[in-house]
Each structure stands twice: as C-alpha cells, then as structure tokens.
Amino acid sequence: MAETHAGPIAVTGNEAVAEAMRQINPDVVCAYPITPQTEVVQLYAQMVADGAVDTEFVTVESEHSAMSAAIGAAAGGARTMTATSSQGFALMWELLYVAASYRLPIVMTTVNRALSGPINIHCDHSDTMGGRDSGWLQIYGENHQQAYDNCLQSVRIAEHMDVRTPVMHMYDGYVISGAIGPLVILQDEKVRDFIGPFKAINPMLDVEHPVTVGPFDGLHGWYFEHKVAQNRAMDRSFKVIQDVADEFAEITGRHYGLLEPYRLDDAEIAIVVIGSTAGTTRMVVDKLRARGVKAGMVRVRVFRPFPHEAYAKALEHVKVVGVMDRADSFGAQGGPLFLEIRAALYDSDPRPQVLPFVYGLGGRDIFPDNIEQAFAVLEETARSGKRATSERRYLNLRKD
C-alpha cells in the first residue's frame, strides 16, 4: 500500500492503522500480536522486512515486555509506537503508569476487545476503560478513517511540549479492525510535514549528557508533585488536542473536536456513546427525527482527559440523557462513561436526568432496535416529568 490514492480505498481498520504507522515511520516499534490487533503488527513487521520503513522492530515475548521496551526506547530518545488489545493491554498494566509518569510520548493503538473471563475475543471497551486512570490520553475512533486520522494526530498530541504524555487511540475490535471500510489516505509527504521531526527530552542515548531516568523518589520525595504535574499536562492537553485537530482539518477537510454532537441543538433526549455504535445511533436519531422526536446524540472522542465542561455545555438543555457503556464498573453506580457524564452535569441548572445503559459486552450485537428501546426509555422519562430510577438498563441482554 505504499502508493497513495486520491479517492477512498477499501481496507480493514487494522490496515488503515498499519498504513498510518508506515507514514509516521517511527524509530522503534515494540509489539506482540494479540487478537484482534495482530494484523497491525503483522503488516508492520512486513513493512520493516520489506525496507518500507526505517523502524527498529522489537519482537518481544509478551506485552509486559512490549511496553517495557517501548519505555526504554522512548527514554533512549526514539519516537516509539506499539499496539495491543484486551489481555495484552492488561498485561501492560504496571508499565502504562510508568510510561505516563516518565512523560514519554509513546503512541499506542489499542483495538478494543473484552477482557476475560469467560474468555472472549470480541469487542467491548473493558480493556481501555480499565486503563483510564493510568495517566495516558485516550482517544476513541468510530470508523476506519478515524482510526487512521487519530493515529496520526496522536503522535503530534503526545509529543507536544504542553502534553508530553503517552496517547492511546482506540477503535472497535472486529467491527472496525477486521471489517472492510473506506479510507482516504494522505500523501506520504503531507503526513511527514504534519508529523514533523521528533525532539527527545533528556534522551538517555545522548552520552555527552548523561541522565538518570526513573530514579527512586526518596523517602519523602516529590511523587505528589509529579502526579499533579501529570494532571496539569492533562488540563493543557484539551487545547493541544483541538489545535492539532484544527491543523489536521486544514490538510484533510475532516474536522474533529473533543466530542462530536449530532442533531443536539434542539434535542430533548440524547444518547452519549463511544466507538462504532455511534454510526448505528446516528441512523436511529435520523429515524426518530423523521417521526418528530427531538432526539440527538454525542459521540465521545476524547475520554482522557474528559472534557466535562464541554459535555455540560452540550447537554445542559437536554431533558434526559442516556449513556451507553460498552464496559461495566462492577459495583459502581453505572459504567465508566455514565459516571463521567453524570458528574459533568451535576452543576447544570436545571440538571438533566442521566440514565445508565450497558450494551455490547463481549461483542453482544447492538441492533438499531436496541437503541430505539433506549430512546423510548428516555422519551417516556421526559414525557412523565418524573425522575426515573438510575439502575442500569441492559440492551439486548437475555432475560431470566
């Protein structure tokens, strides 16, 4: 796929990302194959073998090692990327925090897949939702084009000196990763200009200026201050993410924000959703609108940092908001996205009702009918004017 195409081509989501990585041409890729991400690193390994890229490809023996090697490479001064899914993501766990706290601008593609058990290889968001407090930025894509576009933008965001924090970008396993969809590819030189050269900070391989990376913080050291510094970088990243998106729009005509509202301006009921299900939800919104129902939607793009003020502004006029989580937080009031949205709207007056929906766990199908059922709950709640219970509503769950 080295040649560039003027019009859209048909690719899998994984092919789209491998192509983005070829154009980024990172110094180092450390990766281990796992379903449904395998195709990304398999294709990339072939590009390395073919001499299509200059990358040092480190074939590690596990994802724990993949992230460890990525940390070493990035600390050494290399532009570094990796990719994973599900159990592989879980195996990286302790190193995710290390990468973030060392402020290494690693970019990782994570193809969303359920976590065991029961063992399951299909899509849900339980893998990356579990990593939401690891200190990485998290950007979710909806389709093939966004997988490609987010991959390119992630490099710029991670490396920006106001951020200097690793970024993971996601798309749905199988639904996007393995299915064929349309992709418009930028010319290589446009990507090269957009990405720009990499500037390492305190690289270990600069032997003229020796440094210590990852020192012990002492018995009464500065851990607390470093954690606050990480959070300040998160705060600054809102602007960086938007600036990078705006610059990207100039060369592609494709516009991205922190979140993506749809038919929301006069909506009375709305659904907030992540990933490929946004496409189905948009279709249902159109269908309800044709019937005169004031339905709207927000697609989540950036989950970390969570743009809570933007959500409050986008949703405060809505009567009832339904939040669709494709991961659960067992024992919590609702799924992770629900908790964020509800908290974001707490200061709104009047305060919209926010109801939790859980769907699609372990790749359970989500049909337009299921989303219509969710909208029906929102519509009924809005009409009644009463407060509905905030217990989870499960979509397409087999009944007892």
Add this chain to the structure above:
Amino acid sequence: MSSRGEAAERPGRWDVDDVQTWGPDKHQLGATIPCAGNSEEVETGGWRSQLPVIDQAKCSGCMLCYFYCPDASIIIADGKAVGIDMKHCKGCGICAKECPDRAIVMTTEEKD
C-alpha cells in the same frame, strides 16, 4: 521519518539546594535527573542508627572496608581508613564485618 532527538540545554550541575520548596511545575519532566554525578549531593545517611568507629591503631591498611562499603563512605588517607562520610553512611555494618583486624566496631548512634 523522524530525526533522532537533539539534546536539550542542560547545566553541568543541577542546583537542587531548595528542592524541598519545589512545586509541581519546577521539577524535571518525568522526574528525570538531568545530569550525572550528583548522587553525592543527596544525603542518604539520615536513617543510620548504628555508627562505625575506627580504631586507627589496629588498621593495617588492607582497604577491604573501602572496597566493601556500598555507599563509598570510608575516607582513606595515606592508605588507611581515617574516617566515615557521615552524609552517606547508612550504618549497615559491612565494614566492621569485613575488617580482618577488627579495627571497626559498630556503636549505637545517639541523636538529639
């Protein structure tokens, strides 16, 4: 294609004299120590409870204490152990254990 990273401007010595007052924005990115050879400036002897005392009359100058000391805290002069670097000695007692002349004994350190 990315170019290899350039070195950022870094001082020969890292001035951390007032590090106890540093807030989140003053620290190096990711807690990296930006130059070498400064562990000497960090006091690591604060948790010592046992103190090595050298009887210089017994010291034969074999320097085993010097080689075994994990914190490079034995001060040598004219080939003999003459003192302890109290800023870095943790009181582990390895010097006393290894000394073949029993010229070093550990004593309980009393602090105010």
